[in-house]
Amino acid sequence: MLTQSVTGVVIRRLCLIFLFALGAFSLPVAARADAVAEVQAFSGIPGLDLSRLESGKVLQAKGEAMNFPRGMGVQACYLVALPLQKTVDLHRQWNAARYPELKVYLHRDLTGKATPADFLEALATVKENAAVRSLVAATQKLASGAGELQLSAAEAKQFGKEAGAGAASGPFPAPVAAFWSNLLAQRTAAFAAGGAAKEPAYEIAGETIRVGEEFARLLKEQPKVRDRFKPILDEASLASGGGKPALYSELIDVEGRASFVLGATYSKAVKDGWQALDAKYYSADGFLAMLTFYQFWPVTTSGGQPATLVWRGDLISSASLAELHGVERLGSAGAMMKEIQKNTDFLQRDAKR
Amino acid sequence: MLKLLSLAFLAAVAASSLARAGEVSYELGSNYSLTGGARTKFGDFQDVKNGYVSEQSALFRFVASPQLTDSVLLRVGAGWQHFAFGLPEGAPLPNTLQSASLILGMDVQAFGSWLFRIEAAPGFYSASNRFDADDLNVPFILGASYIASPDLQWILGCEVNIRNVWPVLPGAGVRWKFAEKWVFNAVLPTPRLEYLMSRSLTLYGGGELKVGSYRLENRFGSEHGLRELDGAWVDYTELRAGCGAAWKVTRKLTLEAEGGVMAYRNFDYHHTAYEVENSGGAPYAQISLGGRF
DSSP states (O other): OOTTOSTTOOOOOOOOOOTTHHHHHTSOOSOOTTHHHHHHHHHOOTTOOHHHHHTTOOEEEEOSOOSOTTEEEEEEEEEESSOHHHHHHHHHHOOGGGOGGGTEEEEEEEOTTOOHHHHHHHHTTOOOOHHHHHHHHHHHGGGGTOOOSOOOHHHHHTTTTTTTSSOOBTTBOHHHHHHHHHHHHHHHHHHHHHGGGGSOOEEETTEEEOHHHHHHHHHHTOHHHHHHTHHHHHHHOTTTOOSOOEEEEEEEEETTEEEEEEEEEEEEEETTEEEEEEEEEEESSSOSEEEEEEEEEEEEOTTSOEEEEEEEEEEEEOTGGGGOOHHHHHHHHHHHHHHHHHHHHHHHHHHTO | OHHHHHHHHHHHHHHHHHSOTTOEEEEEEEEEEEEEEEEEEOOTTSSOOEEEEEEEEEEEEEEEEEEEETTEEEEEEEEEEEEEEEOOTTOSSOSEEEEEEEEEEEEEEETTTEEEEEEEOOEEEESSSSOOGGGEEOOEEEEEEEEEETTEEEEEEEEEOTTSSSSEEEEEEEEEEEETTEEEEEOTTOOEEEEEOSSSEEEEEEEEEEEEEEEOOTTHHHHTTOGGGTTOEEEEEEEEEEEEEEEEOSSSEEEEEEEEEEEEEEEEETTTTEEEEESSOEEEEEEEEEEEO
């Protein structure tokens, strides 16, 4: 049971930008006694009540069932003992790479004009470990045509062609560092130029994966989320590019192997709080696409303190999920919730500092 | 046997109709193994006091799991297991142990991190080549699995079998992926240390425990000079240690081949004080085909 699970895949960080920072001050800060009821009605998370959330509990449930073998959704609700603006700020600044337990080996904020040199510089800061060595080994196998990583055929052929152009970068030998820094810069530029549709497709088990289609399918399967987050989804226009996303790259652990991830975050003030979206549009391993939605409501605790109620929904598409059936699939949702809980626990701990 | 399989098939079809459209998963398990002759002591009162016992065994199991709700899966299917022993003439052992049963159960996810399973296997458990109504038994298992993290799960459970000398047999296990390529999968009946050679090939070493209770024929005891055994139940226990490889042939099918030593075999006629054990090991080879789809 539970073997081959995809649950090493987790949300590592939410990076928000305050495009409307001044607007935040004009948000209603009055207690929203009905916020919990709203989350309850929207999410169906059982046992939601403010007193349980005030104790620091993270309440979770699976998302709407999907008729999409590669897809899975989970949701969580928690309270952060800070006012709305500070909570959004905390999420914006929170860096999972500070916590070794979360196995985020690198996090870098990017611009759409990030160059290979920017990535090379970031790679030099990575510490060597077994997961990174495993990624290096999988990358070096590209020279013999072995394909364990999620790359287009054209990208895979580039391996080794940049050799000699640079030096080793941290634990990455020169050809590996050059390969990834070029690939990540190209994919970042492509997303900045035209959204997910510009991302190169790649083959997984004979199937062509286009991240834009993965996003669309996940959203199609979650009509409640799609409707609630329509304002931010419209603005982000993930398929063709839109809004002003904050781009980032990460190196995370996926079941014992490090994986490069590229993502974009969006945020938007809405009438009763804030919404945010974290779209991971590329991962070298583990998952194909991931969307994390956040909604923040200002509330007042029973002690009269301002706090923020947070609903978080994670939608993931992964080839390995398609191989899970029955109880294994139930278990993988449970494991994914566990990882999200771990992240949230660290975030809540930081909120109390 | 065919009637039982037909019944299981009809039950699976009926259960599937309860599921939401398309949300039915299937589990297939099968294996065949060959074990060489293991030196066995039959007891002093027998004419045949020692001898070698060889074995062929086979198993087939099919379960359909319609998803009833987001957190509840039904389990409906059928299982068949057969042991055929090569015995010295006059040895006080049945040359066949076999079972044919329905599989009826449920998996429930609760509190996010817990999975519970209840599964009964009502059917015929016979120590002969045929089944009759007296062979009926309904062993069942109760199990719980706690997902501590994606890499660590704890398992608790028990088997309830009123025909066994231990009617309630508790057990605990853990599945721990402690390194990128290593998994300590200490879960009965097949505790293993696994090495993930690639995404389609796993090497493993470990053990296998085979247990069951079977009803002897009405004249089995009389024919072997121990009348108390007529129609009695015998508990069979077998412990193997070996290593093998699991190859994921397709996304849905896994083929395993393993070999090792059958280290322990026991026939416990627990209604009497009589039991038969091997006094030496024997090599075995097993091939398995499993699938989830």
